Amino acid sequence: MLDPLKTWKFLVSSLTIKPVDLLVFLLKAILAILTLASISLFFHFAFSNQYIWFSSSIFNKNQQQKFIAVNTSSGRAYATTNLSHVLFGIGGSAKTWNERRRYSELWWRHNVTRGFVWLDDKPPGGETLPLTSPPYKISEDTSRFKYTCWYGSRSAVRMARIVKESFELGLDNVRWFVMGDDDTVFFLENLLTVLNKYDHNQMYYVGGNSESVEQDVIHSYNMAYGGGGFAISHALAAELVKVLDGCIDRYASFYGSDQKVQGCMSEIGIPVTKELGFHQVDIRGNPYGLLAAHPLAPLVSLHHLEYVEPIFPGMTRIESLKKLIAAYEKDPSRALQHSFCYDLKRNRSVSVSWGYTAQLYPYLDTPKKLETAFSTFQSWRTRKNGPFTFNTRPVEKDPCERPVTYFLDRAESVKGDRTLTRYARHVEESVKECERPDHTRASGVKFIGVLSAKLDPAIWTMAPRRQCCEVINGGEGADHLVQVKIRGCHRFEAVTPP
Template identity: 65%
Template sequence: MSSHRETSDIFSLFVKATLLVSAVGSISLLFYSVFSNESQLISCLEYCDRVLLFDPRKFNKSNNISGDSYQETNISHILFGIGGNSKTWNQRRHYCELWWKPEITRGYVWLDEKPPETEPWPNTSPPYKVSEDTSRFKYSCRQCYRSSLRIARIVKESFELGLDNVRWFVMGDDDTVFFVENLVMVLAKYDHNQMYYIGGNSESVEQNVLHSYSMAYGGGGFAISYPLAKELVRVLDGCINRYSWFYGSDERIQACLSEIGIPLTKELGFHQVDIRGNPYGLLAAHPLAPLVSFHHLDYVKSIFPGMNQIDSLQKLNEPYRLDPGRTLQHSVCYDFNRNWSVSVSWGYTIQLYPSLVTAMQLAMALRTFQTWRTGNNEPFTLNTRPMSHDPCERPVVYFLDRAERVGRIQTLTTYKRHVDEGNASCGRSDYASVQAFLFVNVTSSILNPEIFKMAPRRQCCEIFNSDKEVVQVKIRGCNQFESVTPP
């Protein structure tokens, strides 16, 4: 009888303990649901500091393979190698100086010869080094530039500097614009102790057919991990001679990596910009990936109308500084009361249609540009849709006007309606009702960079009641079972 009573008492205590644990778990879950999103967002406000701010005196000199694997990749782990020319540097350095951060970014501009001593090297530019002589190498490409041999060897010469704490060698041209925080975000996804070759293709099919679909295009930039660079430098000079008829430095690099057996890992945020004309359609339908780089910006119209290209990039930097990962990210939503479709390219542009356009169509780039080599309307390596000549079939377009932080975890970006003096406007009443709105305000929370380590999903948005001149849009994470499906 006593044994039965003891068993009963133990069971009672077990039940009470279980209920207590359950209650504590429920309370914890409640607090988590209330505060976790905010704490994650606050932590991602510190992301730029984590990836950019470092103390060079604390470099881990065990160097590059396994000794520093515990530390999250940051900007101190990247060594940039920029292909430049001493005669044209002053005309092109402004692109580099948009992203180069003295005392923070590491790397060199590699020149063909020492720059004139009469012109002091700018403090705002990366430091320079002079490339080794390449006259001993074979070169049989007609109507090409022998400088491609020198530029192909930048990764080798950078490696042979023997600098400490290098995990990634990132190559680019003197007119490549990097978005450094996002570059770090992308490279941090990968194990730098493995052999990785990361970059992107050309946008024009004719370029990929002529050169390679398996190649990272050098102007868009590419990254090579330290272990792969160690293998590459061993065979690179031999590859340069074996592929003497190749056009570019990036082709030679890819050929060597093919011999090693390493394929290209494609990241959609590296942009070669192998297009002509207006890049608007390309940027307004950016893929679901962090914006990492631009190239060839001297060959396309300015990103923002009425501004030169450098001022346009500085304009884009305003929202980028507030929320790097969200820059150019695409969202789609509808106002079913007014039959409106809204396409958002955050920090850049809004397209507003007085009709219900499917999300699949809105995700396609408007064909405001042509192919790089022949200037044709197609083909491209991305889906495009024609830009109609009928103003009643075009969207009403808004461009970024200003960007600001709201509180600790939110931003407000304002977009102003663009008036294209060269094109007639649609006279239909439904278009007139849209054009009555001069501004679109977009609110959003700072995008947690961890989202890019998950399965990609475009964020959702919703349209709020608008006043007489302003359309109000909010971007947010999508709910379970939520889709943008017009009736």
């Protein structure tokens, strides 16, 4: 066994320095290490997000709040964004506002939503508007700005400045400026779900493209279209207002206000953050195919509803929207979400666009086809069958190749935080009925009932996945009523036809 004392003497004797000098050296090294450790701990506690302890004698309260927001490791040192943090800027015209405000009144909430419709003059009939309508402001004179687009309207200049004029109101506690048109319908809970994905202290420009490729080619793929609505974070708005007026003149040849705003975004260096729930609805005809195959994203907005057929047959446009909104309010996150499954006992496919429509196929079709939108509409400008920014499939002329179609009949909340929706069969008088036996049996189903748990908005912060469904009644009643349950998918579950 080694003798520690002899070992120490051996080591010392092998050195050229004296033992006393070595001891002093070691003590100094230990002291230096302790000093460095103390400094490291000091900075760790001084600057860590968990231990911000600076006293009010050094920073005032506002500076402390700002410091905490900047130094949070999660990027979310602030409370959840709610409607009080959103300022809406709605572009309108005095001549059309009394007619078009019926769209804003579908979603505007008195004393809850904040914002204004910006008009070019006082609305007809005086200054008083009902409380169900957004209050109005009159835009500044824009005659000093250039506008050279020969096929457009100078109102685009006024509309482009709405975000600037809204910002310069200096209202407190505004995190997001949301722009839209007077015929835009917003779905507020879902808008908040989307905005809460992003930090308003950073520069974000959030919105969506046109559905018609011809529009995106002419205007821009990199633009958030104004009718579908777009959101600008406070941090970005503060930068935008400094250069916006110059942009308006530099991009005088641009047709629309949203183009001019995007020109400024390009100069600042901010791309559009695309969210699929903002809908410009740049289509003509029947919007059924678009809505029945909604993308996997929360429904945020609908625009151009004056230019398409009512979304429910036999109803006016406003009545149709009220019906959709009534279902939406039962389960905002699930509105228009698409699910499909198979009734293997009867060799049928069932497709549900929650809160809107259901389809029953008298055969087993592939998921690839079931998720693809029917081309029930035309392109915005040329009124052709595409191209669009999403896949479409033709509506077959042969009635035996079409599904049996159902529209929302009722929606209600049931115990256990669930919803029950029912869809009633729709018969198109202009379309001949298929007389094939399997189709005749499917046509005998009068209703499709759908049971589902309310969808947690937190699902939109996760990797997207379409929810699964299953046919839950297999008895004789299924000849007239098909009952479906929508749920989260099991592990390794897939919608695979046999």
